Amino acid sequence: MIVASHIGVGPVETWATILTVAATAVAGDVLTAGAMRKIGDLDAIRAKAGLGGAIRAVVSSPMFLLGVLSMAASFFSLLFTVSNVAVSLAAPASASLTFLGNAFAAKIFLKENVDRRRWLAALFVFAGVFLLVK
């Protein structure tokens, strides 16, 4: 049940649940992106093995399946969070933290070259999403 008011949880619990949503979302994004990087160019696979071959390549990747599990965990932890924390805080905070967390995780785990341009983009999107979803 989604409610728009605070239901008696302390600030520690509030931020623990919000961080759980963001952390599982980041894990889902990074695992999915890592899986797609390992699988390779889907356009090329589809050209060679057809749509079925591309779908098989994706769903047979354990890393991809783990990523989807993390995304599902994020979804359900968001449902849990918004039933205990004001949705006006939970939604923008978790969405913004996910964007920022992804920039860090992509640099550390996917070894992406997150240069100044991409850090600025992450910060602007972090702030923008917070204001937009608020």
Place this chain on the structure above:
Amino acid sequence: MKHTLSPQRYLILLAVMLTASVGDTLLAYGMSQVGPVSMAHLGLLLHAMRNPWVVTGILCLLGFFASYLTALSWADLTFVLPATAFGYIVVAFLARFWLHEPITPCRWAGILLIVCGVGFVANGPSLTEHATEDSVTGGSE
């Protein structure tokens, strides 16, 4: 980092932006017709699956996931994610002009920031070139 995208791949990114936002808006519109769903009335979810707006919304979101995965197979996560954030702006405009919801000054500021953020990465390289990587060539110059 020297990869840039072909026009076809920019179309995939456009699909990432549009399918997510249109799908979310269609779901919101469809669910507003279905009514509130609670744990005591989960059967309403089955009823929602017969609503054409909800079904079209789900199809759009499936299209989003397919185009998102395709984009991640040839571009960095930190390149694709700002594009997904651009979808928030499309949702805001659809909510304003189709669902007639107001956009507050705070939201306009958020839209401006996201546009700037997307602009920062849009003209930059799309893929990090790793020394050991020799198979990723599609769409690069």
